[in-house]
Amino acid sequence: MAGTDAEWAAKLAKINKSKAVFKSGVTRSWEWREQQLKQFVKFLDNEKETIRDAITADLGRPHLEFTIEWMNMKNAVNFMLKNGKSLMKDEKVSGGMMNMTNSLFRHPEPLGTVLIMGAWNYPFDQGSKFWPKVDCESAGCTAIVKPSEVAKASSKVIFDVLPKYLNSDAFPVFVEGPEGATRMLKERYDLIFFTGGTKIGKIVYKAAAEHLTPCILELGGQNPCWVDEGYDLNLAAKRILFGKVINSGQICISPNYLLCTKATRERLVPELKKIFKEFYPEGPKISDCYSGKMVTERHYKRLVGLLEKTKGKIVHGGNFDEKTCYIEPTVVVDVTMDDILMEEELFGPILPIVTVDNFDDALEKVHSLEKPLAAYCFAHDKKIINRWVTEVSSGGMCINDTIMHISPETLPFGGIGESGIGAYHGKTSFQTFSHYKSVMDVGTPQFLLKKRSAPYSNDPANSAQFEWLLKQ
Structure with a gap:
């Protein structure tokens, strides 16, 4: 439940605190991101039995299936620990002869504060909270984490235990029902990552449109x-x-x-x-x-x-x-x-x-x-x-x-169409939670650019020269 206005005000303060952490710039360094990822590994290792007990209570999942889920989480973190720093580097691109003296690159910057709304069927794995949350951390974002209230035991572990390991100001956890989730969706975020059914996904998408917030919707379908x-x-x-x-x-x-x-x-x-x-x-x-x-x-x-x-x-x-x-x-x-x-x-x-x-x-x-x-x-x-x-x-x-x-x-x-919007995993995950800013560092001497400025020459040879350069 969303609670009283006073209770919601306290929750809203946590959301704003997460946004403030991002705006402080602390998440932009690899050292901060790496530290959070390593803490997540500690959470998985130290709380393995606690996590397993919660999943058993919610879904009765066999031991081997839990082991697969647990290892998927570990693999996701280890991938980002191994590759995250290199993914932060600028990507150089070519600009042809017109830009032979310029430096062109795509600079990845974290999107900001993300609302992650998880599903109940895999509460600790891909498509729910932790896989996208790991990717979110590695890209330098902060996140508002809302596990599904349907998986009661699992959501309690996420709410009670996870904040002991991660920066709770950057990654607050909210266990909310439909009313609380609706209230959360009225706030503005830099990205919403939702996992669940298509019907609710459309509600999330509509709410996000009020703020022109981009969405990743991991839905389902008749496979x-x-x-x-x-x-x-x-x-x-x-x-x-x-x-x-x-x-x-x-x-x-x-x-x-x-x-x-x-x-x-x-x-x-x-x-x-x-x-x-x-x-x-x-x-x-x-x-x-x-x-x-x-x-x-x-x-x-x-x-x-x-x-x-x-x-x-x-x-x-x-x-x-x-x-x-x-x-x-x-x-x-x-x-x-x-x-x-x-x-x-x-x-x-x-x-x-x-x-x-x-x-x-x-x-x-x-x-x-x-x-x-x-x-x-x-x-x-x-x-x-x-x-x-x-x-x-x-x-x-x-x-x-x-x-x-x-x-x-x-x-x-x-997914595609009714089964979802956007994708994640590995490098794609880092790209999903990043904005790739196009940058041109111009090193061309001004005398080479003189002819582009007014007064323009009506000499056909000048036009032909520009046409040739633009083709290259």
Whole structure:
């Protein structure tokens, strides 16, 4: 809740303090940025168990999945510790013969104070608070950090523990519900970084427009996955289910639906069932490799409602437990594009299979929906792969696997259209939180510039000379 006017005044003072820290110029040195990044490493190392306990309380995530999340955070910090100083250097550019005596360069300067609004599904990882926050620090910005109040245990750790390690004046933390978030959005920032659903993303974008504040919106979408008839379906099943069940399907780059021909589907479904058995020999509910816990009762009921209303046929799973907000990995066939399962991003462990006539039919169905955050293709045929890459517009893409394209720091991560605006990761992150100022240091002697000034000569030879120089 936003609280009383007095409480909000105190919070506003913290926001203004963060802005004042940036305006003081202290964040522009690499030494200050490096110190904050090293403190963040201490936070990750010293509070590893605390972070894991919080994620377990919120999402019941298996230990290995937590380890991956934790290492992703470490890798993001280490990348910036290794490369941040060099990224701060001016980038020299060429200006042709007209500028052969001048120095031209792009000077990266931090944007300022950033509002980072995180999501609940990965409260300590990419697309939420800490990955963009690390990038924000490395670029020399200060940040107002608002974790999602939905992940209660995680947001409490961020609020209570993180300020003990970082400069709390530069990086204040606010745990706010919708009312408080709305109030925060009325303030002016130099950038807003939001991770969440498209509906809320549009609200954030509209609020930012009042101050002409640029936004990075990491949203989501209905991520398609084509399975070609010539591909190893056992391998495809393993890699599809890996991407579908991680974090119990509560991940923005999870495959949202499969596309394949009827003949392929008849062979694929048995392989999916077989892999489920391999993944969870005693069943997913008692396995320590699968949580199945939806983050809140509201999220649980939404997904159960979809399963109850779909006109498709459940061929695997379909079990759920209201007491623990548990949903079993579920495969649904005979799903049409107008089915309730295809109305929006599922964000859960439900996998619809849409049967198509051929690859062209699959592309047509993909194009009938908004541009997704991710798209997947399992095929050996290079022509099929090339067409998928060139004809399917998506934020990112992975061929013959799922979700792994998010890992390399060298690949920018972001959406397109309804799935988001802007990108980050690695060098792209530094660029996202920086303004590249174009600078020209003129060293040309005045006698060489005389002819550009009035009174202009009407001599055709003079015009021809300028025309030649401008072409170079």
